[in-house]
Amino acid sequence: MTDTRGQQPSYETYNGPLPGERAGTQQPGGPYHPPQAYGAQAPGGQATGAVRRPRTGARTTPRTRKARLRVAKADPWSVMKVSFLLSIALGICTIVAAAVLWMVMDAMGVFSTVGGTISEATGSNESNGFDLQSFLSLPRVLMFTSVIAVIDVVLMTALATLGAFIYNLSAGFVGGVELTLAEDE
DSSP states (O other): OOOOOOOOSSSSSSSSHHHHHOOOOOSSSSSSOOOOOOOOOOTTTTSSOOOOOOOOOSSSSOOOOEEEEOOOOHHHHHHHHHHHHHHHHHHHHHHHHHHHHHHHHHTTTHHHHHHHHHHHHHOOSOOOOOOHHHHHHHHHHHHHHHHHHHHHHHHHHHHHHHHHHHHHHHHHHHEEEEEEEEEOO
């Protein structure tokens, strides 16, 4: 390969100005002091330079960076793990809410009032009728709520994983969901 640029000056013997330097403005050897945006302060606290004024066309709001991203694929294994943990949390919240609601209703006397009315309506001369308070006892209500919560955990995990598979199939056809993310400033 041949060099077609011709004779080039040697870099070791070059004494001219470097790129970015102004010709003829050599400063004495010392620390570099960048140009000041504001004037220097005089000993009396007065500014010796000009007052800096904002530009008329300058923006007053900061510029927000935005990025458009596309969710091309959802990993079914990670979707299953996250949905399993979230459905367990929802199941625990359901059990706690049922226990608190039962205790509040029992403290208000709802079960005794409604139970007395039902036993009068269903009772006869030889029997007392249906006993609502024994049927809706706290252990029975919590057992029923726990069964519902376990079924909910299994169904929510399975449906979320199936949803991830269906999303991956449909994202292959249409490209996925596009998101626009913005940076907070």
